[in-house]
Amino acid sequence: MKGRGCWEAASVRSFCSSGCLNKLKKDDSGDDDEETASPTDKSELHQTLKELSGRLAELSTCSDLISKHGAALQRSLNELDSLKIPWESGEKLKAVNERATLFRITSNAMINACRDFLELAETHSRKWQRALQYEQEQRVHLEETIEQLAKQHNSLERAFRGAPGRLASPSQTFSQGSLLTAKGEDSEEDEDTEYFDAMEDSTSFITVITEASEDRKAEGGTVTSSVEWTSADNEREGASIVPKDSSKVKRRTSIPNKPSYSLNLWSIMKNCIGRELSRIPMPVNFNEPLSMLQRLTEDLEYHHLLDKAVHCTSSVEQMCLVAAFSVSSYSTTVHRIAKPFNPMLGETFELDRFQDMGLRSLCEQVSHHPPSAAHYVTSKHGWSLWQEITVASKFRGKYLSIMPLGAIHLEFQGSGNHYVWRKSTSTVHNIIVGKLWIDQSGDIEIVNHKTKDRCQLKFVPYSYFSKEVARKVTGVVSDSQGKAQYVLSGSWDEQMECAKIVHSSPSSDGKQKTVYQTLPTRLLWKKFPLPENAENMYYFSELALTLNEHEDGVAPTDSRLRPDQRLMERGRWDEANTEKQRLEEKQRVSRRRRMETCAASCSGEDERETDRYVPLWFEKRLDPLTGEMACVYKGGYWEAKEKQDWHMCPDIF
Structure with missing residues (x-):
């Protein structure tokens, strides 16, 4: 007891x-x-x-x-x-x-x-x-209702634009959009002005269709010249057709389906508001199995526009095709809300497609903080393109802004026309709640530094309450005297058209608008359809599906050989996350070694530059057109590939 x-x-x-x-x-x-x-x-x-x-x-x-x-x-x-x-x-x-x-x-x-x-x-x-x-x-x-209403509104807009007989009247308006804002305007949007409606009172233009047989006299009294393209191809749809040469190399048409992994983006990013995106440790669950270098190369998907522009004898007509090419690079982003892999310092990516695409492309990651990549392309058709793009990105709570910095150069060897422009701002919306979607906004000015022709493009920000067509792009091509020659219109996810201006006059409604009388529109560019089952393959295009395909003979620093990216593509995400951490730690160790090596021989101001990486295939030069320092291709890569001599490449994987 x-x-x-x-x-x-x-x-x-x-x-x-x-x-x-x-x-x-x-x-x-x-x-x-x-x-x-x-x-x-x-x-x-x-x-x-x-x-x-x-x-x-x-x-x-x-x-x-x-x-x-x-x-x-x-x-x-x-x-x-x-x-x-x-x-x-x-x-x-x-x-x-x-x-x-x-x-x-x-x-x-x-x-x-x-x-x-x-x-x-x-x-x-x-x-x-x-x-x-x-x-x-x-x-x-509520989210489903708003999305459905937006889709119906978009469908009605497109149905109205394509209605039979709509363009028959010379007084009928087919396009209306805002022109550029002040030239020095900051491209980085403020958080309070990101979601704004259509600004009807801003400086804008209206185009009026005129029948092709009714050639008008220009303002100076002379008769307008022929509206046909001076290039060899005069078909209306010719600009949207890609010559598909028979290639001996069979490219892959699919990749493993994306696994179903649930992960809350807000739970990771809520403590990172205002920070640089490249400094936020992100798991591969938010990535797509391509590096930023491969995404940069993907801008060449519609290279046939530049191949066609080579044969233009009119610089303003050539400008129209260059403008369409600059817009086409955004068409691959409409469903691509996943971020590409941040390249390792010294990582490269080559695209050797002389047989089917007629070009060679090389990218190298030349800086890690801030992330910067240098790119050089040469085509057998007589043009070359180069750029150094530094990606500045900020997470602002309800949306993510991505601002590509740096100039893009395009030169045609035959005519000597040299075009320069910069990319617009990309914004990922609904970070906190709802379905993620991406939009492009801002202004792009393309300048031909030989002839002084200019093209001003406006990417209209999308709003549920706007009367504008979703993802709308408008623009005007002007000659060296500043006289408007062509009006551009379309959307960055579908197509671009141009129309020859025959007369311009101020608007009669009292607003600051210019009315352009134009001939019927011509199709410049149309987006290719996505491959079958694209929704389960990260919405990759046909070109994107081939970018990470294994190839022999590439440099040991090529993105195709990156192990964490390859594991993710195969659906082994847990292993990919482990491998990603290993590579990032290896990169940090290499940086500390560079600093220790340079600290022994550097002092004072030089010591602050110890983290500067010396690119292998590019070098810093002063750009005479922009006045900025930029990395330019110095040669040697394709010769090293031919000899298979890669002893100079760093060990980054």
């Missing part, structure tokens, strides 16, 4: 020392905000109620023990009271008996209060659960 009593007493002490009573008091008071915040998961609610029920059962057990031992204590006190003891001792026993009775009553009251607390928690948890489920359903329904 004595041993059993000791075991029961030990059980009570164990329960009290476990802090269960304190936990119940803490849960009831609401001091722990994180634990008592409104639960968003049903399993968490059930688990909490289960724990409370268990604690109540333990309290009930303790109550039974207290009642049992209290009754035994009172019997013992009654037995002592029946004994003949001094009067003073009897009074003390009576006081002890009263205290034991009060202790048992208090214990019962505590158990009843805990039972009431549990019943109240169960009642309110069911209410919270129903309210939370209702709000979630309403939010999903």
Whole structure:
């Protein structure tokens, strides 16, 4: 009997020392905000109620023990009271008996209060659960409704634009869009002005279609020249057709399907607001199996526009095709919300496609912070393109802004025409909630530095409340005298058209608009359809599917040989994340070694430049047209590939 009593007493002490009573008091008071915040998961609610029920059962057990031992204590006190003891001792026993009775009553009251607390928690948890489920359903329904309305609005706009007979009247308007803002305007949007509606009062233009047979006299009194292209190809749809040469190399047409991995982007990025994106450690779950160098090379998908522009004898007509090429590079981004891999310092990517595409392309990552890549392309058709792009990106809470910095150069060897332009800003919306979508916004000015022709393009930001067509692009091509020659219109995800201007005049409605009378439009560029099953292959185009295809003879620093990217492409994401961490640590070790090596021989101002990487295939030069320092191809790569001599390449993988 004595041993059993000791075991029961030990059980009570164990329960009290476990802090269960304190936990119940803490849960009831609401001091722990994180634990008592409104639960968003049903399993968490059930688990909490289960724990409370268990604690109540333990309290009930303790109550039974207290009642049992209290009754035994009172019997013992009654037995002592029946004994003949001094009067003073009897009074003390009576006081002890009263205290034991009060202790048992208090214990019962505590158990009843805990039972009431549990019943109240169960009642309110069911209410919270129903309210939370209702709000979630309403939010999903609202998102689906808005998206459906936007799609219907877009379909109606397109149906209206393509309605038969709509362009038959010379006074019918077919395009209206904003021209460029002030030349020095900052391209980095402010958070408060990112979502804005159509600005009808801004400087804009209206184009009016004129029948081809009605050639008008120009403002100077001379008759306008022929509207036909001076290039050899005069077919209306010729600019959208790609000559598909028979290639001896069979390229792949598919990659493994994207695995179904669920990961909350907001849970990772909520503490990174305002930080540079390249400095945020991101798992491969948010990537696509291509590097930034490969994405940069993907801009060449519509290279046939430049091949066609080589044969243009008119510089303004050539400018139209160059403008269409600059817009076409964004068409691959419409569904591509996943980020490419940040290249390792010294990583390269080559595209040797002389047989089928008639060009060779080389990219090298020349800087890690900030991330910067140099690119050089040469074509057998007589043009070359080079650029150094530095990606500046900021996470701003509700959206992500990506600002490519650096100039793009395009030169035609036959005519000597040299074009320079810069990329627009890309914005990824709905980072916090909703379906991710990407938009392009800002202004692009293309300048021919030989003839002084200019093209001003406007990427109109999309808004649910705007009357504009989604992803709209407008522009005007002007000659060296500043006279508008062509109007451009279209969308960066589908197609671009141009129309020859025959007359221009101020708008009669009192607004700052210019009315352009034009001949019928010509198709400059049309997007290729996506491959079958593209939605399960990261929405890659036919060219993108081949970029990471294994090839023999490439440099050991080529993106195709990057192990974490290859593992991700094969669907082994857990292994890819482990490999990514290894490569990043290896890169950090290499950087520390460079700093230690240079610190021994450098001092003062030179010591601050110890993290500068010396590119292998490019070198810094002053750009005479922009006045900026940029990396330019210095040669040697294709000769090294022919000899298979890669001894100079760093070990980065």
